[in-house]
Amino acid sequence: MNEQQAGAALPNAEHHEGGFRPMTELIDAAANDVDISRGGPHYGSFVEQVRSLMDRARLASPSDELALETIAVLKELNDKLDAAIVDEWSAPAWTRVDLPARGNITLPPFVVDRAGPDGVEARITFRTYHLGGNKAAHGGQIAVGFDDLLGMAAALNAGGVTRTASLTIDYRSITPLDTALRLHAWAERKEGRKVYVRATLHDGDRLCAEANGLFIVLKPGQQ
Numbered sequence: 344m345n346e347q348q349a350g351a352a353l354p355n356a357e358h359h360e361g362g363f364r365p366m367t368e369l370i371d372a373a374a375n376d377v378d379i380s381r382g383g384p385h386y387g388s389f390v391e392q393v394r395s396l397m398d399r400a401r402l403a404s405p406s407d408e409l410a411l412e413t414i415a416v417l418k419e420l421n422d423k424l425d426a427a428i429v430d431e432w433s434a435p436a437w438t439r440v441d442l443p444a445r446g447n448i449t450l451p452p453f454v455v456d457r458a459g460p461d462g463v464e465a466r467i468t469f470r471t472y473h474l475g476g477n478k479a480a481h482g483g484q485i486a487v488g489f490d491d492l493l494g495m496a497a498a499l500n501a502g503g504v505t506r507t508a509s510l511t512i513d514y515r516s517i518t519p520l521d522t523a524l525r526l527h528a529w530a531e532r533k534e535g536r537k538v539y540v541r542a543t544l545h546d547g548d549r550l551c552a553e554a555n556g557l558f559i560v561l562k563p564g565q566q
Contacts, residue, residue: 382435387442394448398471444491451480451488453526455495462529463496467544469520480518486510489542489554492528497538497558500530504565505538505558518544518551536560 382389405413439446444453453467467488475481490510497505518524528542538558544551 379439379441381433381438382446386435386439386446390442390446390448394452394470394472401472401474449487450491451484453488453492458495458499460500460502460530462527463492463499465492465526465528466523467492467526468523469518471520474520478520480520482512482514485514485518485544485552486512486554488526489528489544489552490556492526493540493542493554493556494558496528496530496542497540497556500540501533501538501558501560504561506561508537508557508559510554510556512552512554514552515550516546516552519546522546524551536562 436447436449437445444450451467451469451473453465455463455465457464469480469484469488473480473484475484489512490507493510494505494507525545526542527545528540531539531541533539536559538560540556540558542554542556544553
């Protein structure tokens with residue numbers, strides 16, 4: 344289940360690559376107080392290089408010599424990164440609202456144009472790493488994008504932390520790679536702790552997929 348935190352959109356969110364503050368301690372903070380220093384000034388470039396590596400690895404068919412050379416380089420890099428590992432609450436991912444997908448490498452990169460209690464509008468791009476076949480995005484990767492942005496819409500509408508209870512996706516047409524797609528997510532209604540949400544994914548005027556979800560607002564102290 345995907346955890347989201349409530350938080351107001353950043354003022355003039357269209358000028359920020361992200362408009363959502365996921366950490367509990369940031370819920371009531373003013374936008375200017377959001378800490379975007381975690382990971383340092385080059386964290387965005389770091390994330391992009393990792394994404395580029397994932398894109399290349401998806402289609403790579405290396406010779407054994409290149410595979411062995413790459414394994415050695417990657418092992419050296421992993422050994423270096425071991426020294427930088429922190430706990431999940433201290434990691435830059437989820438908190439870097441200045442970066443696509445808030446700096447989270449595991450998500451398809453997206454940029455939030457508008458976010459508030461009435462919904463979320465974002466541009467999301469599926470890259471080579473997200474390939475499902477025949478130049479189309481994998482349905483599971485589409486689900487990941489829906490889950491995160493639906494959770495954001497649910498949390499902003501409810502004003503509290505939410506978790507995914509159910510997620511249903513209808514795939515209407517091919518979702519292309521390397522294209523800025525428009526994703527709109529919003530809450531339809533709230534019943535107690537239940538928030539019912541919907542979302543659509545468009546390539547121009549063409550509907551690629553749509554989703555329905557149920558998110559549950561957590562009680563105080565729940566994780």
